[in-house]
Amino acid sequence: MFVLTDFLLSVSSAISVNPWRRSADSLSDLVRRFNDLEQRLEMQEKLNAEQEKVIEILNIKNEKLQEAVETLSSAKEKKQRNDYRLKLSKGSKTIMRNETATEFGMNSDQKSSTSHAPSSQINCCEKPLLTLQYKKHKGRSVTGGVAFHAYLSHNENNPGSHQTIIFDNIITDIGGNYNQHSGDFICPENGVYTFSWTLFCSRGGYIYSQIVVNSNSVGALFCSGQGADEIRATTGVVVVEINQGDVVYIRTHPSNPIVGTLYSKTTYRSSFSGWKLF
Incomplete structure (x- = not known):
């Protein structure tokens, strides 16, 4: 009788104590897991900080690389233009000799x-x-001066960045220094020159452009047709001192995006002009 009573008391005690033990074990397990998560979060934050530093370094290197590429591209472009100018000069001398022989x-x-x-x-x-x-x-009674005017004979659909705009139809070229095939004006003598260019952009579009001497931008304009019902036009004018052999041309911006069409029609012309002041 006493044995049975002791057994029942022990079972009852076990039943009443085990739930508390299980609750305490569960709580300790949760605390352990929470601490583990905190440690992992700290480690992840450190990794993120290190990755951000690496990304920042890579961005700086990328900017330097882009600058180096642009410098190399400008140097290459200048060399090509100088080579072309030399060829053009040699060809002009040959043509002049032939014309002289024919004329006389x-x-x-x-x-x-x-x-x-x-x-x-x-x-x-x-x-x-x-x-x-x-x-x-x-029609060539004016001699000794330098002046040219040319316009674009067609539309340029979606021109790209860093693209030379070639005004291929010449109206005036006193001195013969503008090349309608390359869009270059080659300065014949030192002096102060005025240059002007006009661009028409499509409705809703916009064009960034620059006037460049050799590889240096000396002027820029922004033509925007955003919010307009019709096409828009913008004109830029610069007065700049340049030297003999310098190459002057119009190009789209090297990095800014171009949207829409560069227009030039019989009723309105995108054009490029220049003349020597003194």
Whole structure:
């Protein structure tokens, strides 16, 4: 009888104590897990901080790399333009020699044969020659000056960044220093020059552009058609002192985005002009 009573008391005591023990074990387990999570969070925050430092260093290196690439690109572009200018100069000298030979008439054999011709034949040949000279120089009475004006003969759809705008149709080119194939004006002599350029952009679009001497931007403009019902136009003007052999041209901005179309039609023209002041 006493044995049974002791057994029941022990079972009852076990039943009443175990739930508290289980609760205490669960609480200690939660505390342990919470501490573990805190440690992991601290470690993750340290890793994030280190990664942010690495990203910052990489961004700085990337900016320096971009600057180096732009410098190399500008140097390469300048070298190409100088090489092109030398070729153009050599070609111009050859053309001038050929034109001089043509303008002053004939070769030595033709001159010798003409010297023995009757005077009536000589007079007959001289008249067309004088007429040819008059036609050739007609409209070129202005000499010794430097001036040009050219416009874009077509639309440029979605022009890219760092793109030379080639105004391919020449209206005026006193001195012959503007190249309609490359868009370059090659300075013939030291002095102070005025340059002007006008761009038309599409409705809702915008264009960043620069005027560049060799590889240095000396002026810029922003043409925006955002919020407009029709196309928009913007004109830029610079007065700059440049040296003989310097190359002047218009380009889109090297990094700013270009949106829409660069317009040039018969009713409105995107154009590029320049002239020497003194």
